[in-house]
Amino acid sequence: xxxxxxxxxxxxxxxxxxxxxxxxxxxxxxxxxxxxxxxxxxxxxxxxxxxxxxxxxxxxxxxxxxxxxxxxxxxxxxxxxxxxxxxxxxxxxxxxxxxxxxxxxxxxxxxxxxxxxxxxxxxxxxxxxxxxxxxxxxxxxxxxxxxxxxxxxxxxxxxxxxxxxxxxxxxxxxxxxxxxxxxxxxxxxxxxxxxxxxxxxxxxxxxxxxxxxxxxxxxxxxxxxxxxxxxxxxxxxxxxxxxxxxxxxxxxxxxxxxxxxx
Amino acid sequence: xxxxxxxxxxxxxxxxxxxxxxxxxxxxxxxxxxxxxxxxxxxxxxxxxxxxxxxxxxxxxxxxxxxxxxxxxxxxxxxxxxxxxxxxxxxxxxxxxxxxxxxxxxxxxxxxxxxxxxxxxxxxxxxxxxxxxxxxxxxxxxxxxxxxxxxxxxxxxxxxxxxxxxxxxxxxxxxxxxxxxxxxxxxxxxxxxxxxxxxxxxxxxxxxxxxxxxxxxxxxxxxxxxxxxxxxxxxxxxxxxxxxxxxxxxxxxxxx
Numbered sequence: 254x255x256x257x258x259x260x261x262x263x264x265x266x267x268x269x270x271x272x273x274x275x276x277x278x279x280x281x282x283x284x285x286x287x288x289x290x291x292x293x294x295x296x297x298x299x300x301x302x303x304x305x306x307x308x309x310x311x312x313x314x315x316x317x318x319x320x321x322x323x324x325x326x327x328x329x330x331x332x333x334x335x336x337x338x339x340x341x342x343x344x345x346x347x348x349x350x351x352x353x354x355x356x357x358x359x360x361x362x363x364x365x366x367x368x369x370x371x372x373x374x375x376x377x378x379x380x381x382x383x384x385x386x387x388x389x390x391x392x393x394x395x396x397x398x399x400x401x402x403x404x405x406x407x408x409x410x411x412x413x414x415x416x417x418x419x420x421x422x423x424x425x426x427x428x429x430x431x432x433x434x435x436x437x438x439x440x441x442x443x444x445x446x447x448x449x450x451x452x453x454x455x456x457x458x459x460x461x462x463x464x465x466x467x468x469x470x471x472x473x474x475x476x477x478x479x480x481x482x483x484x485x486x487x488x489x490x491x492x493x494x495x496x497x498x499x500x501x502x503x504x505x506x507x508x509x510x511x512x513x514x515x
Numbered sequence: 516x517x518x519x520x521x522x523x524x525x526x527x528x529x530x531x532x533x534x535x536x537x538x539x540x541x542x543x544x545x546x547x548x549x550x551x552x553x554x555x556x557x558x559x560x561x562x563x564x565x566x567x568x569x570x571x572x573x574x575x576x577x578x579x580x581x582x583x584x585x586x587x588x589x590x591x592x593x594x595x596x597x598x599x600x601x602x603x604x605x606x607x608x609x610x611x612x613x614x615x616x617x618x619x620x621x622x623x624x625x626x627x628x629x630x631x632x633x634x635x636x637x638x639x640x641x642x643x644x645x646x647x648x649x650x651x652x653x654x655x656x657x658x659x660x661x662x663x664x665x666x667x668x669x670x671x672x673x674x675x676x677x678x679x680x681x682x683x684x685x686x687x688x689x690x691x692x693x694x695x696x697x698x699x700x701x702x703x704x705x706x707x708x709x710x711x712x713x714x715x716x717x718x719x720x721x722x723x724x725x726x727x728x729x730x731x732x733x734x735x736x737x738x739x740x741x742x743x744x745x746x747x748x749x750x751x752x753x754x755x756x757x758x759x760x761x762x763x764x765x766x767x768x769x770x771x
Contacts (some may be wrong), residue, residue: 415569416617462605478576
C-alpha cells in the first residue's frame with residue numbers, strides 16, 4: 254500500500270484533473286469572449302475565502318460565492334453597450350483583491366496568501382482533490398446538458414436569444430462553473446496563475462479546430478502535457494508548481510514561434 | 516406568399532428617452548426587393564427587430580396577411596449584421612447554416628433538442644424545400660461547407676449568413692446591412708443573389724447606407740430617419756432627395 258500512501262499521489266491526480274479541466278473551461282470562455290471575467294472572478298474569491306474562514310464555513314464555498322457575486326456586480330455596473338466593460342472589470346478586480354487583503358487582518362484570521370494566489374500543489378490534501386473533482390463533474394454536467402446552447406450563444410448571442418434560449422441564465426451558469434474551476438485550482442496553480450492554464454492551452458487547441466468539442470479536447474490535451482511537465486520539473490528541481498506551470502505556458506507559446514523562424 | 520404591413524409604429528428604448536421610431540408605416544409585398552436607407556442612428560436596425568418580433572412596438576401593430584406577427588413569427592427571418600456574429604467561433608459553415616432551421620419557440624425543451632440534432636448532423640432537420648446543399652448552392656458557397664468561419668472573406672461570411680437565414684421556412688427576409696464593408700464586386704454579386712431570391716417569390720427588406728445608383732437594384736426604397744421620410748420606386752426617391760433633409764445619409768455614401 255506504499256503506492257497509495259505516496260505523498261505525490263494526490264498532487265498528481267489534482268494536476269491531471271486541473272490540467273484537463275482548466276483548458277476545457279478556458280476554451281468555452283475564450284470562444285465566448287469572457288476571459289476578462291475569469292480574471293475578475295479569480296481576484297474576487299479572496300474576500301469570500303476570508304469571510305468563510307471567519308464564519309467557520311468551508312473556504313471554497315465562500316470563494317465561489319464571492320467570485321460569482323463580484324462577476325454579477327461588475328456585469329450590472331457595465332452599461333448596455335458594454336463601452337465601459339473593461340474599465341469596470343479591472344476596477345472591480347483590483348477593489349475586490351484589495352478588500353480581501355484588508356479583511357484578513359481585520360477579521361484576525363490566518364491565510365497563507367501566497368498559497369492561495371500562487372498555489373501549493375505539493376502539500377495538497379484529499380479535500381483539495383475532492384474540490385477539484387466536484388468542479389470537474391460540474392463542468393461535465395454543463396457540457397453534457399448545455400453543449401448546444403453553449404455553441405449557439407457563443408456563436409450568435411442575439412440569434413440564440415431570438416430563438417428562445419435564456420442567454421442570461423446560461424451566462425450565470427458559466428460564471429458559476431468558472432468560479433468553481435478557479436477555486437478548485439487554488440491548490441494546483443493558485444487563483445491568480447490559473448489564468449495561464451485557462452488560456453494558453455486553449456490558444457494551442459483552438460487552432461483550426463472544426464468544432465468547440467474538438468477544440469476543448471485538444472486544449473485539454475495540451476493543458477495536461479503542460480501541467481504534468483510542470484509537476485515533474487517542480488519535484489525534480491524543487492520548484493513551486495504554480496509558477497512553474499505558468500512559465501511553461503508562456504514557453505509553449507514562444508518556443509513554436511521561434512522554431513518557425515529557423 | 517406573405518405580405519407584411521407595419522402600421523404607425525412608435526418605439527422607445529426606455530420610458531424617458533426620445534422615440535427611436537416615430538409613426539413608421541411600411542408594407543413589404545411578396546417577390547419584392549425593398550431597400551431601407553437612412554443615416555446612422557436612423558432606427559433601421561430597431562425597425563428590423565420590431566418586424567421580426569424581437570422587440571414589440573409601444574404603439575402600432577404589425578400584421579402578416581391580416582394576422583398578428585406574434586402568430587406568424589416563423590414567416591419572418593432576420594439576417595443580423597455581420598458584426599453581431601462571433602466569426603472566430605470554432606464551427607464549420609455547414610453547421611452554422613443548419614442552425615437557421617431552428618424555429619422560434621418559448622418551449623424550454625424544444626430548441627436544445629433541435630440544436631443538438633443539428634450540430635450532430637447538419638442535415639438531420641432539413642426538409643425537401645430547404646435542403647442544405649441546395650441552399651448553399653443557391654447563394655454560391657457550396658464549396659465552403661467544411662471551412663471554418665474565420666477562414667471566409669467578408670463576402671463569403673455574408674453569403675453564409677444569408678444561407679442560414681434561407682434555411683428557415685420564412686418567406687419574408689429582413690437583412691440588416693448585408694453590404695456593409697463589402698468591396699464593390701462582392702456587393703454586386705450579393706445584390707444579384709438577393710434579386711434571384713426576390714424573383715423566386717421571397718420578400719426581402721434590406722437595410723443599407725447606400726445611396727445613388729445602387730438603389731436601382733431595388734424595386735422599392737424606404738427612406739428612414741426616425742420616421743419614414745419618403746418611400747417609392749428608386750427613381751421617384753432620388754428625385755425627392757434634394758427636398759429631404761438627410762445630408763448625413765449623402766455623406767455616408769461610402770458603399771457606392
